[in-house]
Amino acid sequence: MDLDRIEIEIECPRCSFFAKILYRDARLRDVIICRGCKGNIQLDDHMNACRKAKRQVAAAFQELEDAFAKLNKAITLRF
Numbered sequence: 001m002d003l004d005r006i007e008i009e010i011e012c013p014r015c016s017f018f019a020k021i022l023y024r025d026a027r028l029r030d031v032i033i034c035r036g037c038k039g040n041i042q043l044d045d046h047m048n049a050c051r052k053a054k055r056q057v058a059a060a061f062q063e064l065e066d067a068f069a070k071l072n073k074a075i076t077l078r079f
């Protein structure tokens with residue numbers, strides 16, 4: 001799964017216009033232009049929230065995989 005293409009909704013700190021950014025933009029701390037006030041929004045990830053989110057998503061997928069593996073073992077075909 002490509003987390004970089006996940007959309008995140010943010011609010012412009014100046015005009016409160018909602019903008020959609022990609023996880024990738026946030027991860028790279030990109031500057032986006034607000035469609036409301038045309039101002040620059042510097043994406044800040046000083047808490048490394050992106051990396052934390054990525055770890056959490058990876059853990060959730062692992063859990064899902066484990067659950068399916070268990071299910072596969074539970075369902076056996078008998079003749």
Ligand SMILES: [Zn+2]
Nearest residue numbers: 012015034037
């Ligand atoms: Zn704005």
